[in-house]
Amino acid sequence: MSIQKNVKSILENIGGKSNINQVSHCATRLRFQLKDTQIIQKENIEKIDGILGINIVGNECQIIIGGDVTKYYPIVQSEIGEVKMTSTIKKKRSIKDFGYSFLDFISGTMTPLIPALIGCSMIKGLLILLTQFSLINAESSTYAILNAASNAVFYFLPILVAFSAAKKLEVNPFIAACISAALMEPSFSGLMKNTGDIVNFFGIPVMMFSYASSLIPALLSTWLYSFLWKFLEKKMPSSIAGVFNPAICLAIFVPLTAILFGPIAYYIGNFVGDLFNSINGISPIIAGIFIGVTMNYLVISGVHWVITAICLNEFALNGYSTLFGYWWCACISYIAIALGAILIAKNKKERSLAISCSVVALFGGVSEPTLYSYVLRNKKFAIPMAISGALGGALAGLLGTKATAFSMATVFTVSCVEMNGSFITSCIVFLAQIIVGVLCTKIFVGKSSSISFLSPLSGKIIPLSKVNDSVFAEKTLGNGFAIIPSNNKVYAPFDGEVVSLYPTKHAIGLKDKYNHEILIHIGIDTVNLKGEGFKLYVAQDEKVQAGQLLLEFDAQIIQDKNIDLTTPIIFIGNQDIEEIKLDNATAKEVLLKI
16 A cells, blocks of 8 residues: 555544644654544554554554654645644543643654754764774864764754744744743853852842753743733734734743743752652662663653653753663663564564664664564563563663763664763673563563464354455454354453453454453454444453353344455464464364464
Protein backbone atom coordinates (compact mmCIF):
# COMPACT_ATOMS: atom_id res chain seq x y z
CA MET A 1 0.00 0.00 0.00
CA SER A 2 1.33 3.47 -0.88
CA ILE A 3 1.93 6.18 1.70
CA GLN A 4 -0.81 8.25 0.06
CA LYS A 5 -3.34 5.43 0.62
CA ASN A 6 -2.04 4.86 4.16
CA VAL A 7 -2.60 8.52 5.02
CA LYS A 8 -6.13 8.45 3.61
CA SER A 9 -6.87 5.36 5.68
CA ILE A 10 -5.41 6.91 8.84
CA LEU A 11 -7.46 10.09 8.42
CA GLU A 12 -10.62 8.13 7.74
CA ASN A 13 -10.18 6.03 10.88
CA ILE A 14 -9.47 8.95 13.22
CA GLY A 15 -12.67 10.72 12.21
CA GLY A 16 -11.55 12.74 9.20
CA LYS A 17 -10.36 16.33 8.91
CA SER A 18 -13.34 17.64 10.87
CA ASN A 19 -12.13 15.77 13.97
CA ILE A 20 -8.59 17.21 13.84
CA ASN A 21 -7.58 20.24 15.85
CA GLN A 22 -3.85 20.07 15.22
CA VAL A 23 -1.23 17.75 13.75
CA SER A 24 2.53 17.52 14.27
CA HIS A 25 5.19 14.84 14.24
CA CYS A 26 8.27 13.76 16.15
CA ALA A 27 11.04 11.35 15.14
CA THR A 28 8.71 8.36 14.81
CA ARG A 29 5.07 9.42 15.35
CA LEU A 30 2.32 11.41 13.74
CA ARG A 31 0.58 13.32 16.56
CA PHE A 32 -3.05 14.29 16.03
CA GLN A 33 -4.85 16.55 18.49
CA LEU A 34 -8.45 15.43 18.15
CA LYS A 35 -11.82 16.78 19.24
CA ASP A 36 -13.13 13.30 20.00
CA THR A 37 -10.91 10.25 20.56
CA GLN A 38 -13.88 7.93 21.15
CA ILE A 39 -14.56 7.58 17.43
CA ILE A 40 -11.05 6.35 16.55
CA GLN A 41 -11.13 2.97 14.79
CA LYS A 42 -7.99 1.71 16.51
CA GLU A 43 -8.22 -1.81 15.16
CA ASN A 44 -8.41 -0.59 11.56
CA ILE A 45 -5.37 1.66 11.99
CA GLU A 46 -3.30 -1.18 13.46
CA LYS A 47 -4.05 -3.24 10.32
CA ILE A 48 -2.49 -0.65 7.98
CA ASP A 49 0.74 -1.91 6.47
CA GLY A 50 3.70 0.04 7.85
CA ILE A 51 1.95 1.24 11.02
CA LEU A 52 3.78 -0.02 14.10
CA GLY A 53 1.10 0.93 16.60
CA ILE A 54 -1.27 3.54 17.97
CA ASN A 55 -1.17 5.31 21.32
CA ILE A 56 -3.90 7.57 22.72
CA VAL A 57 -2.97 10.02 25.49
CA GLY A 58 -5.70 12.43 26.50
CA ASN A 59 -6.91 14.11 23.30
CA GLU A 60 -3.77 13.17 21.38
CA CYS A 61 -3.71 10.21 19.00
CA GLN A 62 -0.16 9.08 18.23
CA ILE A 63 0.33 6.95 15.11
CA ILE A 64 3.68 5.16 15.41
CA ILE A 65 5.36 4.84 12.01
CA GLY A 66 9.12 4.92 12.53
CA GLY A 67 11.66 6.71 10.36
CA ASP A 68 9.19 7.12 7.47
CA VAL A 69 7.16 9.61 9.50
CA THR A 70 8.87 12.45 7.63
CA LYS A 71 7.42 11.05 4.38
CA TYR A 72 3.94 10.79 5.87
CA TYR A 73 3.73 14.26 7.44
CA PRO A 74 3.79 16.39 4.23
CA ILE A 75 1.10 14.16 2.71
CA VAL A 76 -1.03 14.51 5.85
CA GLN A 77 -0.68 18.29 5.62
CA SER A 78 -1.66 18.33 1.97
CA GLU A 79 -4.68 16.11 2.68
CA ILE A 80 -6.09 18.12 5.57
CA GLY A 81 -4.96 21.62 4.51
CA GLU A 82 -5.38 24.28 7.18
CA VAL A 83 -7.06 23.14 10.39
CA LYS A 84 -8.13 25.53 13.10
CA MET A 85 -8.55 24.82 16.76
CA THR A 86 -12.24 24.80 17.58
CA SER A 87 -13.86 24.64 20.94
CA THR A 88 -15.60 21.44 21.94
CA ILE A 89 -18.52 21.06 24.30
CA LYS A 90 -17.42 22.29 27.70
CA LYS A 91 -17.53 19.79 30.50
CA LYS A 92 -16.26 19.59 34.02
CA ARG A 93 -12.59 18.70 33.89
CA SER A 94 -11.02 16.19 36.26
CA ILE A 95 -7.53 16.22 37.71
CA LYS A 96 -6.71 13.52 35.15
CA ASP A 97 -7.80 15.85 32.32
CA PHE A 98 -5.55 18.63 33.64
CA GLY A 99 -2.70 16.13 33.87
CA TYR A 100 -3.18 15.16 30.22
CA SER A 101 -3.31 18.84 29.25
CA PHE A 102 -0.06 19.51 31.09
CA LEU A 103 1.68 16.56 29.41
CA ASP A 104 0.23 17.62 26.07
CA PHE A 105 1.63 21.15 26.52
CA ILE A 106 5.11 19.87 27.43
CA SER A 107 5.12 17.23 24.70
CA GLY A 108 3.72 19.59 22.05
CA THR A 109 6.38 22.15 22.93
CA MET A 110 9.38 19.82 23.00
CA THR A 111 8.52 17.47 20.12
CA PRO A 112 9.34 19.97 17.32
CA LEU A 113 12.77 20.50 18.91
CA ILE A 114 13.74 16.81 18.66
CA PRO A 115 15.64 17.10 15.33
CA ALA A 116 17.73 19.98 16.72
CA LEU A 117 18.36 18.14 19.99
CA ILE A 118 19.43 15.00 18.13
CA GLY A 119 21.67 16.92 15.70
CA CYS A 120 23.44 18.97 18.37
CA SER A 121 23.86 16.00 20.72
CA MET A 122 25.41 13.89 17.95
CA ILE A 123 27.95 16.63 17.18
CA LYS A 124 28.62 17.04 20.91
CA GLY A 125 29.31 13.31 21.31
CA LEU A 126 31.61 13.15 18.29
CA LEU A 127 33.48 16.27 19.44
CA ILE A 128 34.11 14.82 22.89
CA LEU A 129 35.24 11.58 21.28
CA LEU A 130 37.68 13.39 18.97
CA THR A 131 39.22 15.32 21.85
CA GLN A 132 39.46 12.12 23.98
CA PHE A 133 41.75 10.60 21.34
CA SER A 134 43.58 13.90 20.62
CA LEU A 135 42.29 14.00 17.06
CA ILE A 136 41.29 17.63 17.50
CA ASN A 137 42.75 20.39 19.67
CA ALA A 138 40.24 21.76 22.20
CA GLU A 139 41.95 25.17 21.88
CA SER A 140 41.62 25.38 18.11
CA SER A 141 39.17 27.50 16.14
CA THR A 142 37.89 24.31 14.46
CA TYR A 143 36.86 22.98 17.86
CA ALA A 144 35.24 26.32 18.75
CA ILE A 145 33.11 26.34 15.58
CA LEU A 146 31.95 22.73 16.03
CA ASN A 147 31.38 23.32 19.73
CA ALA A 148 29.14 26.27 18.86
CA ALA A 149 27.15 23.99 16.55
CA SER A 150 26.75 21.39 19.32
CA ASN A 151 25.79 23.96 22.00
CA ALA A 152 23.42 26.15 19.98
CA VAL A 153 20.12 24.43 20.79
CA PHE A 154 21.01 24.10 24.48
CA TYR A 155 22.33 27.62 25.05
CA PHE A 156 19.41 29.27 23.25
CA LEU A 157 16.89 26.71 24.52
CA PRO A 158 14.71 29.35 26.26
CA ILE A 159 14.15 31.18 22.97
CA LEU A 160 13.42 28.01 21.02
CA VAL A 161 11.14 26.64 23.75
CA ALA A 162 9.22 29.93 23.98
CA PHE A 163 8.73 29.98 20.21
CA SER A 164 7.59 26.35 20.13
CA ALA A 165 5.28 26.75 23.15
CA ALA A 166 3.66 29.83 21.61
CA LYS A 167 2.94 27.92 18.41
CA LYS A 168 1.43 25.14 20.49
CA LEU A 169 -0.76 27.69 22.32
CA GLU A 170 -1.58 29.47 19.04
CA VAL A 171 -0.27 32.90 19.96
CA ASN A 172 2.40 35.05 18.30
CA PRO A 173 5.62 32.97 18.63
CA PHE A 174 7.98 35.86 17.83
CA ILE A 175 6.83 37.90 20.81
CA ALA A 176 7.26 34.85 23.06
CA ALA A 177 10.77 34.33 21.69
CA CYS A 178 11.60 38.01 22.31
CA ILE A 179 10.49 37.73 25.95
CA SER A 180 13.03 34.96 26.55
CA ALA A 181 15.67 36.55 24.33
CA ALA A 182 15.51 39.78 26.34
CA LEU A 183 16.71 37.89 29.43
CA MET A 184 19.79 36.70 27.51
CA GLU A 185 20.54 40.09 25.92
CA PRO A 186 23.90 41.52 27.17
CA SER A 187 22.31 44.65 28.74
CA PHE A 188 20.33 42.39 31.08
CA SER A 189 22.77 39.51 31.56
CA GLY A 190 25.58 42.02 32.19
CA LEU A 191 23.83 43.14 35.38
CA MET A 192 24.75 39.82 37.03
CA LYS A 193 28.16 39.45 38.59
CA ASN A 194 27.22 36.38 40.66
CA THR A 195 24.16 34.13 40.74
CA GLY A 196 21.63 35.57 43.18
CA ASP A 197 22.78 39.20 42.84
CA ILE A 198 19.95 41.69 43.47
CA VAL A 199 19.19 44.60 41.13
CA ASN A 200 15.99 46.61 41.03
CA PHE A 201 13.23 47.47 38.59
CA PHE A 202 11.36 50.63 39.67
CA GLY A 203 12.33 49.73 43.23
CA ILE A 204 11.23 46.08 42.93
CA PRO A 205 14.09 43.67 43.74
CA VAL A 206 15.14 41.41 40.88
CA MET A 207 17.25 38.34 41.67
CA MET A 208 19.70 37.64 38.86
CA PHE A 209 20.27 34.26 37.22
CA SER A 210 21.72 32.97 34.00
CA TYR A 211 18.86 32.04 31.68
CA ALA A 212 21.03 30.21 29.14
CA SER A 213 19.87 26.57 28.76
CA SER A 214 16.96 27.15 31.16
CA LEU A 215 13.54 25.72 30.38
CA ILE A 216 11.01 26.45 33.13
CA PRO A 217 11.01 30.29 32.89
CA ALA A 218 10.28 30.10 29.15
CA LEU A 219 7.44 27.63 29.66
CA LEU A 220 5.84 29.63 32.49
CA SER A 221 6.15 33.02 30.83
CA THR A 222 4.85 31.78 27.46
CA TRP A 223 1.90 30.01 29.08
CA LEU A 224 0.79 33.17 30.92
CA TYR A 225 1.63 35.42 27.98
CA SER A 226 -0.81 33.39 25.86
CA PHE A 227 -3.72 34.49 28.08
CA LEU A 228 -2.81 38.17 27.79
CA TRP A 229 -2.25 37.97 24.03
CA LYS A 230 -5.62 36.31 23.42
CA PHE A 231 -7.33 38.84 25.71
CA LEU A 232 -5.77 41.78 23.88
CA GLU A 233 -6.69 40.34 20.48
CA LYS A 234 -10.33 40.27 21.56
CA LYS A 235 -10.44 43.66 23.29
CA MET A 236 -7.94 45.88 21.46
CA PRO A 237 -9.29 47.75 18.40
CA SER A 238 -7.78 46.24 15.26
CA SER A 239 -6.56 49.65 14.10
CA ILE A 240 -4.01 49.87 16.92
CA ALA A 241 -3.63 46.20 17.95
CA GLY A 242 -0.65 45.63 15.67
CA VAL A 243 1.32 48.35 17.49
CA PHE A 244 0.17 48.11 21.08
CA ASN A 245 -0.36 44.37 21.64
CA PRO A 246 3.31 43.38 21.15
CA ALA A 247 4.57 46.35 23.17
CA ILE A 248 2.22 45.65 26.08
CA CYS A 249 3.15 41.98 26.21
CA LEU A 250 6.89 42.67 26.11
CA ALA A 251 6.68 45.48 28.66
CA ILE A 252 4.80 43.25 31.10
CA PHE A 253 6.37 39.84 30.64
CA VAL A 254 10.08 40.66 30.36
CA PRO A 255 10.13 42.26 33.86
CA LEU A 256 7.62 39.73 35.22
CA THR A 257 9.76 36.80 34.09
CA ALA A 258 12.85 38.37 35.63
CA ILE A 259 11.08 39.24 38.89
CA LEU A 260 8.95 36.12 39.34
CA PHE A 261 9.51 33.21 36.96
CA GLY A 262 13.31 33.16 37.09
CA PRO A 263 13.44 32.77 40.90
CA ILE A 264 10.56 30.24 40.79
CA ALA A 265 12.43 28.13 38.25
CA TYR A 266 15.65 28.43 40.22
CA TYR A 267 14.08 27.22 43.45
CA ILE A 268 12.05 24.48 41.73
CA GLY A 269 15.22 23.26 40.07
CA ASN A 270 17.13 23.32 43.35
CA PHE A 271 14.29 21.51 45.15
CA VAL A 272 14.03 18.76 42.53
CA GLY A 273 17.80 18.47 42.38
CA ASP A 274 18.10 18.26 46.17
CA LEU A 275 15.28 15.69 46.28
CA PHE A 276 16.93 13.50 43.65
CA ASN A 277 20.34 13.91 45.33
CA SER A 278 18.81 12.87 48.66
CA ILE A 279 17.31 9.72 47.15
CA ASN A 280 20.51 9.09 45.24
CA GLY A 281 22.48 9.64 48.45
CA ILE A 282 20.56 6.89 50.25
CA SER A 283 21.47 4.35 47.59
CA PRO A 284 22.79 5.34 44.14
CA ILE A 285 22.54 1.70 43.07
CA ILE A 286 18.82 1.42 43.90
CA ALA A 287 18.12 4.80 42.29
CA GLY A 288 20.00 3.69 39.17
CA ILE A 289 18.15 0.37 38.99
CA PHE A 290 14.76 2.06 39.39
CA ILE A 291 15.42 4.56 36.60
CA GLY A 292 17.08 1.94 34.42
CA VAL A 293 13.99 -0.28 34.55
CA THR A 294 11.20 2.33 34.37
CA MET A 295 12.37 5.15 32.08
CA ASN A 296 11.59 3.46 28.76
CA TYR A 297 7.97 3.02 29.83
CA LEU A 298 7.75 6.73 30.63
CA VAL A 299 8.73 7.40 27.00
CA ILE A 300 5.64 5.47 25.91
CA SER A 301 3.38 7.50 28.21
CA GLY A 302 4.93 10.88 27.34
CA VAL A 303 5.93 11.61 30.96
CA HIS A 304 9.58 11.57 29.91
CA TRP A 305 9.25 15.20 28.75
CA VAL A 306 8.75 16.24 32.38
CA ILE A 307 11.95 14.35 33.27
CA THR A 308 13.64 16.06 30.31
CA ALA A 309 12.79 19.46 31.79
CA ILE A 310 14.28 18.41 35.13
CA CYS A 311 17.47 17.12 33.48
CA LEU A 312 17.92 20.26 31.37
CA ASN A 313 17.46 22.37 34.48
CA GLU A 314 20.14 20.27 36.22
CA PHE A 315 22.50 20.90 33.28
CA ALA A 316 21.79 24.63 33.49
CA LEU A 317 22.51 24.76 37.24
CA ASN A 318 25.47 22.36 37.50
CA GLY A 319 26.83 21.88 34.02
CA TYR A 320 26.13 18.14 34.29
CA SER A 321 23.27 15.79 35.22
CA THR A 322 23.43 12.61 37.26
CA LEU A 323 19.75 11.86 36.62
CA PHE A 324 20.29 11.99 32.86
CA GLY A 325 23.29 9.69 33.26
CA TYR A 326 20.99 7.03 34.74
CA TRP A 327 18.38 7.69 32.06
CA TRP A 328 21.02 7.37 29.34
CA CYS A 329 21.88 3.89 30.64
CA ALA A 330 18.19 2.93 30.56
CA CYS A 331 18.14 3.79 26.86
CA ILE A 332 20.92 1.30 26.10
CA SER A 333 18.54 -1.54 26.97
CA TYR A 334 16.31 -1.00 23.93
CA ILE A 335 19.40 -0.98 21.70
CA ALA A 336 20.28 -4.35 23.23
CA ILE A 337 16.90 -5.99 22.58
CA ALA A 338 16.80 -4.62 19.01
CA LEU A 339 20.18 -6.26 18.35
CA GLY A 340 19.01 -9.41 20.14
CA ALA A 341 15.93 -9.52 17.92
CA ILE A 342 18.25 -9.95 14.91
CA LEU A 343 19.61 -13.17 16.44
CA ILE A 344 16.20 -14.71 17.14
CA ALA A 345 14.50 -13.61 13.90
CA LYS A 346 12.98 -16.61 12.13
CA ASN A 347 12.48 -15.13 8.68
CA LYS A 348 13.66 -12.37 6.36
CA LYS A 349 10.82 -9.99 7.28
CA GLU A 350 11.52 -10.25 11.03
CA ARG A 351 15.25 -9.82 10.47
CA SER A 352 14.70 -6.76 8.31
CA LEU A 353 12.54 -5.16 11.02
CA ALA A 354 15.10 -5.97 13.71
CA ILE A 355 17.96 -4.50 11.65
CA SER A 356 15.95 -1.35 10.99
CA CYS A 357 15.16 -0.91 14.69
CA SER A 358 18.81 -1.58 15.61
CA VAL A 359 20.17 1.01 13.17
CA VAL A 360 17.89 3.85 14.31
CA ALA A 361 18.49 2.94 17.97
CA LEU A 362 22.26 2.43 17.80
CA PHE A 363 23.09 5.39 15.56
CA GLY A 364 20.12 7.74 16.03
CA GLY A 365 19.04 7.15 19.62
CA VAL A 366 15.38 6.69 18.59
CA SER A 367 13.56 4.22 20.85
CA GLU A 368 9.96 4.11 19.61
CA PRO A 369 10.37 1.59 16.73
CA THR A 370 11.89 -0.93 19.15
CA LEU A 371 9.43 -0.25 21.97
CA TYR A 372 6.36 -0.54 19.75
CA SER A 373 7.61 -3.32 17.48
CA TYR A 374 8.80 -5.59 20.28
CA VAL A 375 8.18 -4.59 23.91
CA LEU A 376 4.50 -3.68 23.51
CA ARG A 377 3.70 -6.49 21.07
CA ASN A 378 5.49 -9.29 22.92
CA LYS A 379 5.78 -8.93 26.68
CA LYS A 380 8.70 -11.36 26.81
CA PHE A 381 10.95 -8.54 25.56
CA ALA A 382 10.26 -6.65 28.79
CA ILE A 383 12.49 -9.14 30.64
CA PRO A 384 15.78 -8.53 28.76
CA MET A 385 15.03 -4.80 28.60
CA ALA A 386 14.57 -4.70 32.39
CA ILE A 387 17.71 -6.77 33.07
CA SER A 388 19.87 -4.67 30.74
CA GLY A 389 18.45 -1.39 32.11
CA ALA A 390 18.85 -2.54 35.72
CA LEU A 391 22.46 -3.57 35.07
CA GLY A 392 23.31 -0.20 33.49
CA GLY A 393 21.54 1.76 36.23
CA ALA A 394 23.22 -0.25 39.00
CA LEU A 395 26.69 0.20 37.49
CA ALA A 396 26.01 3.91 36.93
CA GLY A 397 25.05 4.30 40.59
CA LEU A 398 27.96 2.20 41.82
CA LEU A 399 30.62 3.92 39.74
CA GLY A 400 29.29 7.48 39.99
CA THR A 401 27.88 8.95 36.82
CA LYS A 402 27.88 12.40 35.22
CA ALA A 403 26.24 13.17 31.92
CA THR A 404 28.23 16.13 30.62
CA ALA A 405 25.85 16.81 27.71
CA PHE A 406 22.21 16.16 26.91
CA SER A 407 22.52 13.57 24.17
CA MET A 408 20.52 10.73 22.70
CA ALA A 409 21.93 7.31 23.64
CA THR A 410 23.96 6.19 20.62
CA VAL A 411 27.29 4.55 19.92
CA PHE A 412 28.66 8.01 19.09
CA THR A 413 27.63 9.67 22.36
CA VAL A 414 29.15 7.29 24.93
CA SER A 415 31.72 10.01 25.53
CA CYS A 416 28.98 12.32 26.89
CA VAL A 417 28.49 10.12 29.96
CA GLU A 418 31.34 9.77 32.43
CA MET A 419 31.44 6.82 34.82
CA ASN A 420 34.04 6.88 37.52
CA GLY A 421 35.45 9.86 35.62
CA SER A 422 36.56 7.61 32.77
CA PHE A 423 35.49 7.34 29.14
CA ILE A 424 36.84 3.76 29.03
CA THR A 425 34.61 2.77 31.97
CA SER A 426 31.58 4.19 30.15
CA CYS A 427 32.45 2.11 27.07
CA ILE A 428 32.74 -1.04 29.20
CA VAL A 429 29.33 -0.44 30.80
CA PHE A 430 27.82 0.27 27.37
CA LEU A 431 29.18 -3.00 25.97
CA ALA A 432 28.17 -4.95 29.10
CA GLN A 433 24.58 -3.74 28.78
CA ILE A 434 24.48 -4.62 25.10
CA ILE A 435 25.94 -8.11 25.61
CA VAL A 436 23.72 -8.95 28.58
CA GLY A 437 20.62 -7.56 26.82
CA VAL A 438 21.33 -9.56 23.64
CA LEU A 439 21.96 -12.79 25.59
CA CYS A 440 18.83 -12.31 27.71
CA THR A 441 16.79 -11.69 24.56
CA LYS A 442 18.11 -14.97 23.17
CA ILE A 443 17.38 -16.82 26.44
CA PHE A 444 13.99 -15.39 27.41
CA VAL A 445 12.47 -14.59 24.02
CA GLY A 446 14.22 -16.99 21.67
CA LYS A 447 13.49 -20.20 23.58
CA SER A 448 10.61 -22.46 22.57
CA SER A 449 7.67 -23.39 24.81
CA SER A 450 4.47 -25.35 24.34
CA ILE A 451 0.93 -24.16 24.96
CA SER A 452 -2.13 -26.39 24.86
CA PHE A 453 -5.67 -25.04 24.60
CA LEU A 454 -9.10 -25.83 23.20
CA SER A 455 -10.16 -24.74 19.73
CA PRO A 456 -12.66 -21.85 20.19
CA LEU A 457 -14.82 -22.98 17.24
CA SER A 458 -15.68 -26.19 15.48
CA GLY A 459 -14.76 -26.38 11.82
CA LYS A 460 -11.96 -26.81 9.33
CA ILE A 461 -8.62 -25.43 10.50
CA ILE A 462 -6.39 -23.75 7.89
CA PRO A 463 -3.05 -21.87 8.08
CA LEU A 464 -3.09 -18.07 8.30
CA SER A 465 -1.36 -17.83 4.94
CA LYS A 466 -4.61 -18.94 3.29
CA VAL A 467 -6.70 -16.18 4.89
CA ASN A 468 -7.96 -13.62 2.36
CA ASP A 469 -6.64 -10.63 4.30
CA SER A 470 -3.00 -9.49 4.11
CA VAL A 471 -2.87 -8.29 7.74
CA PHE A 472 -3.71 -11.77 9.01
CA ALA A 473 -2.00 -13.73 6.24
CA GLU A 474 1.30 -11.88 6.74
CA LYS A 475 1.08 -12.30 10.55
CA THR A 476 1.22 -8.55 11.15
CA LEU A 477 -0.68 -8.86 14.43
CA GLY A 478 0.88 -12.19 15.35
CA ASN A 479 0.97 -15.84 14.36
CA GLY A 480 -1.82 -18.37 14.72
CA PHE A 481 -4.26 -20.21 12.49
CA ALA A 482 -7.77 -19.80 11.09
CA ILE A 483 -11.03 -21.76 11.21
CA ILE A 484 -13.78 -22.08 8.63
CA PRO A 485 -16.68 -22.49 11.12
CA SER A 486 -19.12 -25.40 10.99
CA ASN A 487 -21.39 -23.89 13.67
CA ASN A 488 -22.11 -20.46 15.13
CA LYS A 489 -20.82 -20.66 18.71
CA VAL A 490 -17.48 -19.36 20.04
CA TYR A 491 -16.07 -20.78 23.28
CA ALA A 492 -13.23 -19.75 25.59
CA PRO A 493 -10.09 -21.73 24.63
CA PHE A 494 -8.60 -21.47 28.14
CA ASP A 495 -9.16 -20.09 31.64
CA GLY A 496 -8.49 -16.38 31.46
CA GLU A 497 -9.87 -12.87 31.23
CA VAL A 498 -11.64 -10.84 28.56
CA VAL A 499 -9.18 -8.06 27.73
CA SER A 500 -10.83 -6.53 24.66
CA LEU A 501 -14.36 -6.34 23.32
CA TYR A 502 -15.39 -4.35 20.29
CA PRO A 503 -18.62 -2.34 19.87
CA THR A 504 -19.24 -4.28 16.65
CA LYS A 505 -19.06 -7.58 18.63
CA HIS A 506 -17.16 -9.26 15.78
CA ALA A 507 -13.96 -9.89 17.74
CA ILE A 508 -12.90 -10.71 21.26
CA GLY A 509 -9.51 -10.70 22.99
CA LEU A 510 -8.59 -13.05 25.86
CA LYS A 511 -5.52 -13.41 28.06
CA ASP A 512 -4.49 -16.44 30.13
CA LYS A 513 -2.59 -16.54 33.43
CA TYR A 514 0.72 -16.70 31.53
CA ASN A 515 -0.11 -13.43 29.72
CA HIS A 516 -0.63 -15.18 26.38
CA GLU A 517 -3.14 -12.97 24.56
CA ILE A 518 -5.38 -14.36 21.85
CA LEU A 519 -7.65 -12.55 19.40
CA ILE A 520 -10.67 -14.37 17.95
CA HIS A 521 -11.78 -12.42 14.89
CA ILE A 522 -15.10 -13.72 13.45
CA GLY A 523 -14.94 -13.39 9.67
CA ILE A 524 -13.14 -10.96 7.39
CA ASP A 525 -14.41 -7.34 7.29
CA THR A 526 -17.30 -8.22 9.63
CA VAL A 527 -16.60 -4.91 11.32
CA ASN A 528 -18.76 -3.40 8.56
CA LEU A 529 -21.83 -5.21 9.95
CA LYS A 530 -21.66 -2.90 12.99
CA GLY A 531 -22.81 -5.64 15.35
CA GLU A 532 -25.65 -7.06 13.24
CA GLY A 533 -25.91 -10.82 13.65
CA PHE A 534 -23.71 -11.04 16.77
CA LYS A 535 -24.70 -11.78 20.39
CA LEU A 536 -22.25 -11.46 23.30
CA TYR A 537 -22.42 -13.52 26.50
CA VAL A 538 -19.45 -11.94 28.31
CA ALA A 539 -18.33 -8.45 29.36
CA GLN A 540 -15.05 -6.52 29.37
CA ASP A 541 -12.63 -7.73 32.11
CA GLU A 542 -14.83 -10.74 32.93
CA LYS A 543 -13.09 -13.93 34.09
CA VAL A 544 -13.90 -16.91 31.88
CA GLN A 545 -13.30 -20.65 32.03
CA ALA A 546 -12.21 -22.98 29.23
CA GLY A 547 -15.24 -24.08 27.23
CA GLN A 548 -17.45 -21.17 28.36
CA LEU A 549 -19.72 -19.70 25.64
CA LEU A 550 -18.42 -16.26 24.61
CA LEU A 551 -20.60 -15.25 21.67
CA GLU A 552 -22.88 -16.44 18.89
CA PHE A 553 -23.16 -15.20 15.33
CA ASP A 554 -25.79 -15.57 12.63
CA ALA A 555 -23.91 -17.26 9.81
CA GLN A 556 -26.80 -16.78 7.38
CA ILE A 557 -26.87 -12.98 7.80
CA ILE A 558 -23.10 -12.82 7.29
CA GLN A 559 -23.10 -15.06 4.23
CA ASP A 560 -26.06 -13.20 2.69
CA LYS A 561 -23.89 -10.10 2.67
CA ASN A 562 -21.09 -12.00 0.86
CA ILE A 563 -18.74 -11.70 3.83
CA ASP A 564 -16.06 -14.34 4.32
CA LEU A 565 -16.65 -16.24 7.60
CA THR A 566 -13.06 -17.49 7.87
CA THR A 567 -12.09 -16.78 11.50
CA PRO A 568 -8.43 -15.95 12.32
CA ILE A 569 -7.22 -17.03 15.78
CA ILE A 570 -4.22 -14.81 16.53
CA PHE A 571 -1.66 -14.84 19.33
CA ILE A 572 -1.23 -11.07 19.60
CA GLY A 573 2.34 -9.85 19.15
CA ASN A 574 3.76 -13.35 18.74
CA GLN A 575 5.16 -13.90 15.26
CA ASP A 576 7.47 -16.66 16.48
CA ILE A 577 5.17 -19.70 16.68
CA GLU A 578 7.26 -22.52 15.20
CA GLU A 579 4.61 -25.21 15.00
CA ILE A 580 0.86 -25.73 15.37
CA LYS A 581 -0.26 -29.28 16.12
CA LEU A 582 -3.93 -30.31 16.01
CA ASP A 583 -5.89 -33.29 17.23
CA ASN A 584 -6.96 -34.34 13.74
CA ALA A 585 -9.67 -36.64 15.01
CA THR A 586 -11.67 -33.98 16.83
CA ALA A 587 -9.94 -30.69 15.89
CA LYS A 588 -10.75 -29.61 19.46
CA GLU A 589 -7.27 -29.33 20.94
CA VAL A 590 -4.46 -27.12 19.70
CA LEU A 591 -0.81 -27.42 20.71
CA LEU A 592 1.51 -24.52 19.90
CA LYS A 593 5.30 -24.60 20.00
CA ILE A 594 6.56 -21.06 20.53
